[in-house]
Amino acid sequence: MYLAIDLSLYITAIKETFFMTFVSSFISYVIGIPLGVLLYMTDKDGLTPNTPIYNALSLIVNIFRSIPFLILLILILPVTRVLVGTTIGARAVIPPLVFSASPYIARMVESSLKEVDLGVIEAAKSMGATNFQIITKVLLSESKPSLLIGAAITITTILGYSAMAGAVGGGGLGDVAIRYGYYRYNQEIMIITVVLLVIIVQLIQEVFMGMARKSDKRL
Numbered sequence: 001m002y003l004a005i006d007l008s009l010y011i012t013a014i015k016e017t018f019f020m021t022f023v024s025s026f027i028s029y030v031i032g033i034p035l036g037v038l039l040y041m042t043d044k045d046g047l048t049p050n051t052p053i054y055n056a057l058s059l060i061v062n063i064f065r066s067i068p069f070l071i072l073l074i075l076i077l078p079v080t081r082v083l084v085g086t087t088i089g090a091r092a093v094i095p096p097l098v099f100s101a102s103p104y105i106a107r108m109v110e111s112s113l114k115e116v117d118l119g120v121i122e123a124a125k126s127m128g129a130t131n132f133q134i135i136t137k138v139l140l141s142e143s144k145p146s147l148l149i150g151a152a153i154t155i156t157t158i159l160g161y162s163a164m165a166g167a168v169g170g171g172g173l174g175d176v177a178i179r180y181g182y183y184r185y186n187q188e189i190m191i192i193t194v195v196l197l198v199i200i201v202q203l204i205q206e207v208f209m210g211m212a213r214k215s216d217k218r219l
């Protein structure tokens with residue numbers, strides 16, 4: 001019976017961890033990719049330089065990137081309550097995860113786009129490609145390996161943040177480690193939770209690094 005209860009506990013926690021990680025990752029990328037493209041476009045060496053817009057966006061991104069996740073989680077509790085109707089459980093962790101990860105993704109996207117060879121962009125321009133075509137057919141395509149490597153780093157970071165959310169009743173493996181391991185002085189549960197998190201991180205890394213290798217035209 002003890003094993004059954006423990007197994008059920010871990011299965012539920014793993015499901016909650018995957019839910020928090022991948023739902024928040026998806027929403028963060030929906031926000032972060034356009035924001036990163038806009039940062040690239042409006043930079044002084046971008047396709048449509050605009051210093052005021054770039055500086056404003058850059059400031060917003062830097063502010064949210066500077067706030068530690070646990071502080072941000074508590075800081076936006078009123079926003080979280082409005083968005084998802086609760087401040088406890090797996091759903092309540094998604095808004096702070098998105099607020100924290102989106103600026104990080106935007107910077108990674110901007111950095112990946114800047115790695116694209118300028119010669120390729122100039123060639124596209126000489127053939128009459130519009131800025132939209134350059135972004136979709138050249139920049140995002142050429143930077144795909146870098147973006148996938150960035151995704152591996154970002155998603156594992158979000159996974160780590162989701163575990164930290166267990167400190168405030170966020171659910172998932174972090175909640176199990178704190179509530180059943182730390183508070184009850186159960187070292188075994190702590191170790192099992194850490195092992196499970198390590199396995200999940202390794203799986204995510206292998207999947208995205210494999211996709212990055214397959215999409216790299218240089219290999």
